[in-house]
Each structure stands twice: as structure tokens, then as C-alpha cells.
Amino acid sequence: MNSRDSILAQVKNNKPALSPLVDLPPFEGDCSMAMFKKSIELSGGKLIEMNSVADTEKIILELFPSAKQIASDIIRGTIAVHSSTDNIVLRQIEVAVLHGQLGVAENGAIWLTEDEMLHRTLPFITQYLVLVLKKEMIVSNMHHAYSIVVPSAYGVFISGPSKTADIEQSLVIGAHGPRSLTILTYQE
Amino acid sequence: MTATHSQLAEAFNKDFDRTTWHDEALWFVRQKRDSAAYGIKEFQELRELASRIKEHTLSNLDKYLVSFEQNAIRNGVIVHWAMDAEEHNKIVLDILLKSNSKRIVKSKSMLTEECHLNPYLQKNGIEVVDTDLGEHIIQLRKEPPSHIVLPAIHLKKEDVGNTFHHHLGTPAHESDPQRLAEAARQHLREKFISSDAAISGVNFAVAETGSVVVCTNEGNADLGINFAKVHIACMGIEKIIPAWDHLGVFTRLLARSATGQSITTYTSHFTKPLEGATMHVVILDNGRTKQLGREDFRNSLKCIRCGACMNTCPVYRRSGGHSYNFTVPGPIGSILSPNLDLKKYSSLPFASTLCGSCTFVCPVKIDIHVQLYKWRQIIAEENILPVYKKWSMKIMATLLANPLLYDLGGKLARYVLRITPDRILNNNWLNSWAKARELPKPPKTSFKTWYIQSSKKK
Incomplete structure (x- = not known):
């Protein structure tokens, strides 16, 4: 018997009697912008409410006046990044401005998939990350989030900038990934 | 003979101030856990749900493992099965050799620690770099992790400063966490970009979709996996959860219980490999099916490795993770380890006051302190108690009767x-x-x- 079959046989032999699968109750919660903002700030991020998605470019210029290497499919005058972009180009990216699909008010997490990332590494290799999100796409908690997002090839919830507390429990923002995360919301 | 928990704890306790510091640092994490847990009104309901989902999963595990495998294969993932650590390591090495991968980046995985994968790969001429900052620190120091979530919690910033001075060339006596972390960032970015393959652990494996979910704060798993041509995700059979929707329950519990965050910075769902890249999942038993067969102890397989039981344990906090001499220290490790080697780990179920704090904080409601007590009974029955403990128990029993x-x-x-x-x-x-x-x-x-x-x- 190969390892697969013998592991499965052992599991079958040793498992307890079937216990029923419970249904998940509908956990309701606060999906207000105030709650979303609070959670983002708690995770070390920053939220800016825009009037329209057209304001993105102006805000990016204000936030990163000296940034030269910007990758985005939302604003103009940027470095083209796609799934086969070279590592040498990717590692020089200062700011990435990408779409987020959905936001979670309870923890400030934003869902984005490979389709929004331009390159799978971009949201992680960039020095600063900006995610642009439609206001209508804010849900209260993870239960609602998982009922909406589907398992694409690769998808990530991102909550705040990359961080670590591995040295004496001191919080350091900007571990391996982005040193800051800014969420820009807009109404359609 | 292996050193007992109390012998190793005594060595840790020699530095009184450091012991107190360690105690307080972990208690602080426990307090953060409390405020995060009570920050949501349904926390207790979520614990109960998580426990019951895991209970159901364990009672139907063979079917869920098969459906995970089928769905993963459909997604283009290659699935491997390993009976024990040795087979696991061979499978990983084989994948690396066949794909001509020489430089490997690895994100945190307690399972690969359990299998002692790093020394095995290094012996076979492969460079493995641990990329989680805490793991990287202890890898440079050639130490095992002392905590499953905070692997370098036993070290002070000056220790890290010394290590980085020797290995990464930071200035002597530099001990500022911000600057040390920056040095590691620069050093590891080179490794991410030039790696051939990435190894990761798995927090949750979803049977329904064949996805594996990895949770980190640093972003090291995503950087490693997405730059590499080969991704190997290593998981124990107990990481399975039935459905995508169940992730809602577990992601709300994990980080709250672990570090007091509402969610980890990155919750990454790997379902299909990138075009031109390959993704492997290695599913390991290594004693888990045996534990599944132990009625009194099978609930330990519900564990989601949050570390809350360690942070709250008065014995762990004052004895340090290394005193357990097992990959997973603390209360949960003390009920997992006797399953693998009762004699070697016979002192661990006694490294507890049975205060029950571990059970109280466990997000999946494992009756940890009850299991500690039950292991003690088995250790006594098997006659492997130390002589003084055996006789003092006998005398006390006569006296009390x-x-x-x-x-x-x-x-x-x-x-x-x-x-x-x-x-x-x-x-x-x-x-x-x-x-x-x-x-x-x-x-x-x-x-x-x-x-x-x-x-x-x-």
C-alpha cells in the first residue's frame, strides 16, 4: 500500500463516529465607513475618502510627490507592469496603486486577486501600497466577505502595511512588504 | 537520558531578570488577545463553532482529504503524501532536485521544524533561508524556535543586534529594532528575488476548493512564493477544513487569539499556480492518525497553532519554550508530544499547574488541561514516572486514604x-x-x- 492509501486507511480506522456539520449563523455587524476607518487605522493603515475615482491621480501626487516609479492600472504616467514583468523592474517600484475588490469593516482587510495585482508580487515588493476601493464594497465581517469573494487562482486579504514584532515585541512597520498602506475609497 | 522539563527550565531561570522579562512580554500578548477577543460580541460563539467544525472534520477526515486532493489536482496542484518526517523530507528534496532548485526561501512552518527539514536539505547541498524575521534570527543563531508564533521571543534586542552584526554586518552594538528589521529586509529582498523555490506552511486547507491559506504579518510568504518558480506547501492532515465559508470563522479567531490583531496583515489563498510555475502540497501524517485513534487525546488535532495557550501558561512564561525540547512547546505541545514518544516527553504533562488557563483561551476549545491530567495517568500506568514522584504519590495516596x-x-x-x-x-x-x-x-x-x-x- 502506498503512503496515501495507508494514511487514508488509518484515518478511516481511527476516526470517531460522524458528528454533524453545523450551519453558520448569519453574523451581522457594523459595515459603516467609520468602523472601516477605525479598523484600518488600528492595523497601521490610512483611509482617505475621495469624491470620485478620478481624484486618485491628484491624491497620489500629494502623498508621494517625489515618487518616480509608480505602477498602476488606475492612474497615468506609470511603469507598465504585467504578469511577465522582470524582477529588476519590480524591485524598483516605489508606489503601487491598485484596485481592491472588497473591504471588511471589522478588521480593515481588503481583498484583491491576481487580476488586480498586475503581477503577483507587486502588492508585496512595492515600497508603498495604495488600494482603491468602491465604497459600496465594504462588508461588515469575514463571513460576509467569504460569501462574496470566490476562490480565484490567488487572492489575498491585506490589512495594513507589512509589519513584525519579532524583535523584543517592538512593532516595526515595513517588514518585508510595503512600508505603508493607504486605502482610497470612492463612490460610483 | 533526555533532560526533563524542570532541568531545562532551571537553566532558563538562572537569569532572573530575563525570566521576568519573558514572563511579562508574553503576558502582554495574552492581554492583547483579551482585548481583541472581547472586541467582538460573538467570540465565544465562534470558539464553539470552530470547535464543532473541527470535530466534524476529524470525524470525516478521510473523505475531506480525498476531496481536497481531487480539487487541488483539478487546480493544477501536485499532491504528495508522507507517512513520516523522513518521507516528507525526501519528497521535498526530490521536488527540488527535479526542478533544479538550489536556493530556497521558506516562510514559517512548524511542520518543517517538526520534520527537521532544514538540516536535511542543507546536508544535500541546498540553501534554505528562513524568511520570517523571528525564524531568520534563530536560523542565524542555529537555535530552534521557542514559540510557534513568536519564534525568537526568548531573545533580547541586544542578542539580535549581536547576531546581525556577525551575519549581516550591522554596526556593533546596534540594537534598535527598527534598524535591525531594516537590515533584515534589505538582506532578505535579495533572497526573495533570486530564489528558485519557496516552501511554506499551511494554516488552512479548504477541501471544497483545494486551496491552501497562509497567514503572515510580514508578507514574506507571498514574496517568496510569488517570485519562485516552485511552491511547496507542507501541511499536516489536520489542517483541512471542509468549506470556503468556514474560513470566516477561523480567520476571525486565529489572529485575535495569537497576537491580539483582528486579522493577520496577509491572509493569502493559493488555489492555482501561476502559469509556468508549479505548486505542490505535501500532506503529512507523522503520528497524527495515531493521535486520531486516541479517544481522550484526538481533540488536540483541532489545534490551529495560535499559541494562546503558551502566552497564558504560567509555567511556559517562566520556563521558556526551549525547556520543552519539542517543536511545539507549552501546553499544546505537552499533549501532542507524548503521542510521539511517551518516554522521551514524559516530563511535559507535568509542566503544568493544571490551572486550566490554556483551555480557557483555546480558540477551538481543546480541553488541554484535562488531557495533561490524562497523560499523567498513562505515564504512571506505564511506570515511567521518576522514582521520587512515583513514591511521593504512593505515600500521599496512603496518607490521604x-x-x-x-x-x-x-x-x-x-x-x-x-x-x-x-x-x-x-x-x-x-x-x-x-x-x-x-x-x-x-x-x-x-x-x-x-x-x-x-x-x-x-
């Missing part, structure tokens, strides 16, 4: 304790109990006598 002997024993003890000089009574060599404390003065009478007398007065 015989009221006359108990009264006499009490009188004798009060007398002897009163006339014995302090330096003998609290001598560490004669009385190991007195190592970090002093015996109180014995009362004049027993509680029984006091009770009879005070009842008469009324």
Missing part, C-alpha cells in the same frame, strides 16, 4: 517544620520546591482542630 494517618502526619509535619532551621528547610538541594520560594510558617493547629474548637465557641 487514612484519616488517622493523615492527622498524625499533619501533627508530625507541623512539629518538624517548626523545629527545623530555615536554612535546612529552604535548602534548595534538600527541598527543590524551595528553589524560587520559601515555605510559610506552619500553623499551630490543623484546620480540623480549629474548626471543632471554633464551632464549640458559638
Whole structure:
């Protein structure tokens, strides 16, 4: 018997009697912008409410006046990044401005998939990350989030900038990934 | 003979200030956990749900494993099965050799620690770099992790500064966490970009979709996996959860219980490999099916490795993770390890006051302190208790079962304790109990006598 079959046989032999699968109750919660903002700030991020998605470019210029290497499919005058972009180009990216699909008010997490990332590494290799999100796409908690997002090839919830507390429990923002995360919301 | 928990803890306790610091650092994490847990009103309901989802999963695990495998294969993932650590390591090496991968980046995986994968790969000429900052620190120091979530919690910033000075060339005496982390960032970015393959652990494996979910704060798993041409995700059979929707329950519990965050910075769902890249999942048993067959202990397989039981444990906090001499230290490790080697780990179920704090904080409601107690029974039955413990238990049992002997024993003890000089009574060599404390003065009478007398007065 190969390892697969013998592991499965052992599991079958040793498992307890079937216990029923419970249904998940509908956990309701606060999906207000105030709650979303609070959670983002708690995770070390920053939220800016825009009037329209057209304001993105102006805000990016204000936030990163000296940034030269910007990758985005939302604003103009940027470095083209796609799934086969070279590592040498990717590692020089200062700011990435990408779409987020959905936001979670309870923890400030934003869902984005490979389709929004331009390159799978971009949201992680960039020095600063900006995610642009439609206001209508804010849900209260993870239960609602998982009922909406589907398992694409690769998808990530991102909550705040990359961080670590591995040295004496001191919080350091900007571990391996982005040193800051800014969420820009807009109404359609 | 293997050193016992108390022997190793004694070594840790030699530095009193550091022990106190360690204790307080972990208690701080426990407090953060409390505020995050009570920050959502349904926290207790989520614990119950998580526990029942895991219970159901374990009771149907063979079917879920097969459906995970089928869905993963459909997604283009290659699935491997390993009976034990040796087979696991061989599978990983084989994948690396076949794909001509020489430089490997690895994100945190307690399972690969359990299998001692790093030394095995290094012996076979492969460079493995741990990329989680805590793991990287201890890898440079050639130490095992002392905590499953905070692997370098036993170290002070000066220790890290010294290590980085030697290995990464940071200035001597540099101990600022911000600057040390920055040095590691620069060093590891090179590794991410030039790696051939990435190894990761798995927090949750979703049977319904064949996805594996990895949770990190640093972003090291995503950087490693997305730059590499080969991704190998290593998981134990117990990481399975039935459905995508169940992730809502577990992601709300994991980070709250672990570090007191509402969610980890990155919760990454790997379902299909990138075009031109390959993704492997290695599913490991290594004693887990055996534990599944132990009625009293199978619930330990519900564990989601949050580390809350360690942060809250008064024994762990003051003895350090290395004193457990097992990959997973603390209360949960003390109920997992005897399954693998009862004799070697026989001191671990005793490294507890049975206060039950671990059970109280466990996000999947494992009855940890009850299982610790049950392992003690088995250790006594198997006759592998240390001699002093065996005989003192026997004497206590006789004494407690015989009221006359108990009264006499009490009188004798009060007398002897009163006339014995302090330096003998609290001598560490004669009385190991007195190592970090002093015996109180014995009362004049027993509680029984006091009770009879005070009842008469009324």
C-alpha cells in the first residue's frame, strides 16, 4: 500500500463516529465607513475618502510627490507592469496603486486577486501600497466577505502595511512588504 | 537520558531578570488577545463553532482529504503524501532536485521544524533561508524556535543586534529594532528575488476548493512564493477544513487569539499556480492518525497553532519554550508530544499547574488541561514516572486514604517544620520546591482542630 492509501486507511480506522456539520449563523455587524476607518487605522493603515475615482491621480501626487516609479492600472504616467514583468523592474517600484475588490469593516482587510495585482508580487515588493476601493464594497465581517469573494487562482486579504514584532515585541512597520498602506475609497 | 522539563527550565531561570522579562512580554500578548477577543460580541460563539467544525472534520477526515486532493489536482496542484518526517523530507528534496532548485526561501512552518527539514536539505547541498524575521534570527543563531508564533521571543534586542552584526554586518552594538528589521529586509529582498523555490506552511486547507491559506504579518510568504518558480506547501492532515465559508470563522479567531490583531496583515489563498510555475502540497501524517485513534487525546488535532495557550501558561512564561525540547512547546505541545514518544516527553504533562488557563483561551476549545491530567495517568500506568514522584504519590495516596494517618502526619509535619532551621528547610538541594520560594510558617493547629474548637465557641 502506498503512503496515501495507508494514511487514508488509518484515518478511516481511527476516526470517531460522524458528528454533524453545523450551519453558520448569519453574523451581522457594523459595515459603516467609520468602523472601516477605525479598523484600518488600528492595523497601521490610512483611509482617505475621495469624491470620485478620478481624484486618485491628484491624491497620489500629494502623498508621494517625489515618487518616480509608480505602477498602476488606475492612474497615468506609470511603469507598465504585467504578469511577465522582470524582477529588476519590480524591485524598483516605489508606489503601487491598485484596485481592491472588497473591504471588511471589522478588521480593515481588503481583498484583491491576481487580476488586480498586475503581477503577483507587486502588492508585496512595492515600497508603498495604495488600494482603491468602491465604497459600496465594504462588508461588515469575514463571513460576509467569504460569501462574496470566490476562490480565484490567488487572492489575498491585506490589512495594513507589512509589519513584525519579532524583535523584543517592538512593532516595526515595513517588514518585508510595503512600508505603508493607504486605502482610497470612492463612490460610483 | 533526555533532560526533563524542570532541568531545562532551571537553566532558563538562572537569569532572573530575563525570566521576568519573558514572563511579562508574553503576558502582554495574552492581554492583547483579551482585548481583541472581547472586541467582538460573538467570540465565544465562534470558539464553539470552530470547535464543532473541527470535530466534524476529524470525524470525516478521510473523505475531506480525498476531496481536497481531487480539487487541488483539478487546480493544477501536485499532491504528495508522507507517512513520516523522513518521507516528507525526501519528497521535498526530490521536488527540488527535479526542478533544479538550489536556493530556497521558506516562510514559517512548524511542520518543517517538526520534520527537521532544514538540516536535511542543507546536508544535500541546498540553501534554505528562513524568511520570517523571528525564524531568520534563530536560523542565524542555529537555535530552534521557542514559540510557534513568536519564534525568537526568548531573545533580547541586544542578542539580535549581536547576531546581525556577525551575519549581516550591522554596526556593533546596534540594537534598535527598527534598524535591525531594516537590515533584515534589505538582506532578505535579495533572497526573495533570486530564489528558485519557496516552501511554506499551511494554516488552512479548504477541501471544497483545494486551496491552501497562509497567514503572515510580514508578507514574506507571498514574496517568496510569488517570485519562485516552485511552491511547496507542507501541511499536516489536520489542517483541512471542509468549506470556503468556514474560513470566516477561523480567520476571525486565529489572529485575535495569537497576537491580539483582528486579522493577520496577509491572509493569502493559493488555489492555482501561476502559469509556468508549479505548486505542490505535501500532506503529512507523522503520528497524527495515531493521535486520531486516541479517544481522550484526538481533540488536540483541532489545534490551529495560535499559541494562546503558551502566552497564558504560567509555567511556559517562566520556563521558556526551549525547556520543552519539542517543536511545539507549552501546553499544546505537552499533549501532542507524548503521542510521539511517551518516554522521551514524559516530563511535559507535568509542566503544568493544571490551572486550566490554556483551555480557557483555546480558540477551538481543546480541553488541554484535562488531557495533561490524562497523560499523567498513562505515564504512571506505564511506570515511567521518576522514582521520587512515583513514591511521593504512593505515600500521599496512603496518607490521604487514612484519616488517622493523615492527622498524625499533619501533627508530625507541623512539629518538624517548626523545629527545623530555615536554612535546612529552604535548602534548595534538600527541598527543590524551595528553589524560587520559601515555605510559610506552619500553623499551630490543623484546620480540623480549629474548626471543632471554633464551632464549640458559638
